[in-house]
Each structure stands twice: as structure tokens, then as C-alpha cells.
Amino acid sequence: MKRTLIFIMLFMIKLSISSGLTMEQAIRDGIALNAAIQNSKLESKILEVDNRIRRSGKWFSLSGAGTYLYKSEKTEITMPDITIAPGMSITGLKIEGGVRHNFDFKIALSQPIFTGYSLSGMVNMNEIEQTLNISKRELLELMLTGRIKSVFFNYRILSSQLDSLTALNRKINNHLKKLEDLFSEDLVGKSQVLETRLKQKEIALSVTEAENGISRIASTFAELTGHEIENIGREYTEEIPDRDMSMKLFTLGHPELKILSDTEKMIRISKKMVRGKNLPRIGGFAEFHYGVPGINFIGDEWTHYFQGGIEVRLKLFDWSKSRRENLINDYNLEKIDTQKKDLIRRTRLQISDLFSTLKNLQERIRTYEEMIRIAIEESEVKKHLFSEKQISNRDYIDSVLNVETLRSLKDKADLQAELIKVEINIMIGKKGEK
Numbered sequence: 255m256k257r258t259l260i261f262i263m264l265f266m267i268k269l270s271i272s273s274g275l276t277m278e279q280a281i282r283d284g285i286a287l288n289a290a291i292q293n294s295k296l297e298s299k300i301l302e303v304d305n306r307i308r309r310s311g312k313w314f315s316l317s318g319a320g321t322y323l324y325k326s327e328k329t330e331i332t333m334p335d336i337t338i339a340p341g342m343s344i345t346g347l348k349i350e351g352g353v354r355h356n357f358d359f360k361i362a363l364s365q366p367i368f369t370g371y372s373l374s375g376m377v378n379m380n381e382i383e384q385t386l387n388i389s390k391r392e393l394l395e396l397m398l399t400g401r402i403k404s405v406f407f408n409y410r411i412l413s414s415q416l417d418s419l420t421a422l423n424r425k426i427n428n429h430l431k432k433l434e435d436l437f438s439e440d441l442v443g444k445s446q447v448l449e450t451r452l453k454q455k456e457i458a459l460s461v462t463e464a465e466n467g468i469s470r471i472a473s474t475f476a477e478l479t480g481h482e483i484e485n486i487g488r489e490y491t492e493e494i495p496d497r498d499m500s501m502k503l504f505t506l507g508h509p510e511l512k513i514l515s516d517t518e519k520m521i522r523i524s525k526k527m528v529r530g531k532n533l534p535r536i537g538g539f540a541e542f543h544y545g546v547p548g549i550n551f552i553g554d555e556w557t558h559y560f561q562g563g564i565e566v567r568l569k570l571f572d573w574s575k576s577r578r579e580n581l582i583n584d585y586n587l588e589k590i591d592t593q594k595k596d597l598i599r600r601t602r603l604q605i606s607d608l609f610s611t612l613k614n615l616q617e618r619i620r621t622y623e624e625m626i627r628i629a630i631e632e633s634e635v636k637k638h639l640f641s642e643k644q645i646s647n648r649d650y651i652d653s654v655l656n657v658e659t660l661r662s663l664k665d666k667a668d669l670q671a672e673l674i675k676v677e678i679n680i681m682i683g684k685k686g687e688k
Contacts (some may be wrong), residue, residue: 259301276487277406281399281685284479288398289483294391301387305380311373314365324357329552347506351423351552354652358545365538367564370530379523383557386516393509400680406674409471409483414665416464422658423457426651430454432649446647453651456459492675497609500682508683511594527578535567601681608678615671629657 286290336344366373393419406596436442475483495503496506505511540562543549548557640650679685 266456269572273486275481275491277403277486280475281402282480283481284402285395285399287349287478287480288394289472290396291391291398294387294394297387298384298391301380301384305377305384308373308376308380311376312366314363316361316363318359318361321629323358325352325354325356328352328354331552351554352547353554356545356547358543360541360543360545362539362541366536368534368536370533370535371526375523375527375530379520379527382516382520382523386513386520389509389512389516394512396509396683396685397681398478399685400676402405402475404673405471405478405677406483406486406490407476407669407676409468409475410488410672411666411669412464412467412471412487414669415662416461416468418658418662418665419457419464421661422655423454423461425658426450426454426457429651429654442647449516449648450651489518492672492679494678495541495684496681497605500605500609500678501602503684504605504682505598508601510597510683514590514594514597518587521583523584525580528579528583531576532569532572537565538567539563587607605678605681608674608681611673612674612678615667615674619664619667619671622660622667624676626657626664628661629653629660633657645663 322680328350331349331351333347333349338344431448433442433450437444437447472483475481494500540560542558542560544556544558546556547553549556549559550557633650633656634652636645636650639645640647
């Protein structure tokens with residue numbers, strides 16, 4: 255019986271642990287809910303099907319056709335007159351053939367032989383479009399990840415403020431109760447009770463505002479992920495690489511750089527396709543015909559025949575259109591190169607600023623810790639002094655407020671540091687999974 259009870263307890267503990275929501279799971283579910291990301295996945299499927307269509311353009315195509323032609327006149331062949339002797343001749347024969355109602359049915363096969371890179375270019379362009387769409391989806395996921403984490407840490411900031419206000423409210427209530435007891439014994443003045451009650455009301459208003467802010471943030475988180483924000487443990491923190499590794503990660507794989515690189519590849523393929531427009535286009539064809547009249551236009555019976563050959567097309571003059579199109583492509587390549595350099599430059603500066611801000615916050619947190627220790631000690635001293643009527647009630651209340659204010663500022667700085675870490679990870683293209 256005891257072993258069964260232990261097993262049930264272990265199972266319940268395991269179940270309660272497994273039911274906790276991790277940030278990674280919340281992000282995955284948020285991605286699954288996001289319409290733009292889901293449409294991007296559908297776009298990838300569309301591009302895959304389109305790729306198969308474009309690839310099939312390299313192979314032969316088979317088609318059938320049928321025509322009907324009415325002729326008001328039949329084909330006629332008139333032979334010349336034949337002179338036998340002076341003054342004697344034989345009138346030439348007149349041969350009439352064909353039919354008024356003409357039919358022609360055919361099956362035609364055509365095969366591209368050389369297209370000047372147009373077909374291959376379209377296939378290659380489609381493949382780059384697929385990778386470009388994936389990069390765009392990665393950017394959407396990255397931005398959504400950053401938003402979900404930012405909402406979570408802003409929720410933590412407000413929750414921390416609410417905790418401080420709650421603790422402060424509890425201390426003020428206890429102090430107010432003591433003052434009311436002292437006032438009933440005429441040991442303190444009414445003004446001290448009133449100023450304490452006023453402070454109590456101010457704190458209650460601040461609690462209400464914090465609760466409203468928490469409610470709004472919780473609703474935003476639920477909308478983004480489909481989960482309650484309270485289910486994520488407060489112990490979650492963000493991890494980041496060092497400054498040098500951060501810049502390296504950005505240059506190696508940030509979706510924005512991938513998008514620019516893919517766009518550059520597409521422009522280079524476009525340039526090659528433009529040059530290919532001035533190359534000859536070669537294609538082969540073969541046709542099987544069955545009709546009346548057939549290849550013999552004076553016949554009047556159904557016949558069949560076969561024909562095949564090679565077709566060559568060559569553009570001779572286009573008013574320098576191709577050259578100008580590639581000039582535009584060259585300008586676009588220069589624009590992308592400028593965008594890349596500018597993006598890398600700005601990101602390097604922003605990462606440097608963020609790491610400097612993070613360092614300052616960490617120093618501020620250490621200062622707050624020391625100030626909290628001093629403020630607690632001061633508050634205890636002032637509590638003793640107030641009990642001996644050596645200081646005013648306001649002085650003691652201010653010391654209590656100071657302790658909780660410093661604690662709130664320290665907690666806020668801790669969470670602001672986490673928000674900066676989130677910003678760094680999003681900036682370098684790292685989702686920050688542990």
C-alpha cells in the first residue's frame with residue numbers, strides 16, 4: 255500500500271512538472287497561430303509546385319489540333335494547247351481536284367533544344383524565390399519571438415512592481431493599525447493617522463494601475479501564443495553570446511542579410527536571362543497529319559502524312575533594350591551592396607550600444623543591492639527612533655517607502671537587462687533557445 259502511495263505521489267509530481275509551460279513551447283505555439291507565418295508556409299508549397307511546372311518546360315510537349323476549311327473554288331490545273339500542224343492544235347486538258355470541305359487533324363510534338371538560358375533561368379529563379387521565402391519566414395518568426403519575450407519581461411516588470419506595492423501596503427497597514435491603537439490611547443496625534451491613511455490610499459491606487467497593466471499584457475500574450483502568461487515560470491532568463499560572437503552570428507545568418515543575398519542572386523540570374531534574349535532560340539518539332547485533302551491538294555480522299563524539322567529564331571535588333579535592362583540590374587546590385595554595408599555598420603554600432611547599456615545596468619543593479627542593504631538598516635533604526643518618539647511618523651514612512659522603492663528599481667533593472675538581452679538576440683538573428 256505504501257509503495258502504491260509513493261508511486262501515485264511521484265506520478266502527480268511528474269505530471270505537475272510536465273504541465274508547466276516553457277518559453278520555447280509558447281513561442282512554437284505562437285508561430286503556429288500566426289497567420290502571416292502560416293501563409294508563408296503555404297507560399298513555399300506554391301513555389302514547390304511552380305518549380306515542377308517550370309522544370310517541365312525543358313521537356314517535349316504534345317498537342318493535338320483540328321481545322322475545317324471551306325473553299326468556294328476547287329483546285330484547277332489547265333494544260334497548255336498542243337500544236338500538231340500549222341492551223342491544227344489540241345486544246346489543253348483542264349484538271350479539277352480537291353474538295354470544298356477540307357479537314358485537317360494533327361498531333362504535334364515540340365521539343366526546346368536551346369532557349370538562351372530562359373527556361374533554366376526561370377527554374378533557378380524559382381529556387382532562389384523558395385530560399386527567399388524561407389528567409390522572410392525566418393524574419394517573421396524572429397520578430398514574433400522577440401515580441402513574445404518582450405511581452406513576458408514587461409509582464410514581469412509590472413508583476414515585480416505589484417509585489418513591491420503589495421509588500422509596502424502590508425507594512426503600511428500594520429503601521430496604521432499600531433497608530434490607530436496608539437491614537438485611541440491618546441499617545442499619538444490624529445495627523446499621523448491621517449497622513450498614514452492617505453499614503454495607504456495612494457498605494458492602493460498604484461496597485462490598481464499595476465493590476466490593470468498586468469491584465470492588458472496578459473491578454474496580449476494570450477493573443478500571441480494561445481497560453482496564459484502566468485503558466486511560464488518566473489525563473490526564465492535570456493542567454494546571449496559575447497559581443498564579438500554576436501556580430502559574427504549576425505553576419506553569418508541573420509534573415510535580413512539572407513534576404514539581401516537572395517535578392518542579389520535573383521538579379522544576377524535576371525542579367526543572364528536578359529543576355530540570353532539575344533541568343534538564337536532553337537526548337538525541334540514533329541507533326542502527324544490526317545485529313546482531306548492531305549498533302550496532295552488536288553486529291554479528294556482522306557490521307558495522312560508526317561512532317562518535322564528545326565526552327566531557329568534570332569532577335570536582330572531591339573533598340574538597345576537588353577543593354578538598358580541590364581544597366582538597371584547593375585544599379586539594383588549597387589543598391590543591395592549599399593544596403594548590406596549600411597545594415598552591417600548600423601548593427602555593429604547598435605550591438606555595441608546595447609552591450610554598453612547592459613554593462614551599465616549590471617553596475618546599477620549591484621549599486622541597488624548595496625543601497626537596499628543600507629536602506630533596510632536605516633528603516634530598522636528609524637522604526638526604533640519612531641517608537642521612542644525621536645522622529646516623526648513621516649520620516650519613518652519615508653524610510654519604509656525607500657526600501658520598497660529601491661527593491662522595485664533593482665527588480666526593474668534586472669528585467670530591463672533581460673529585455674536588452676532579448677533585443678541583442680533578435681538583432682543578431684538568434685531566438686535564444688536554451
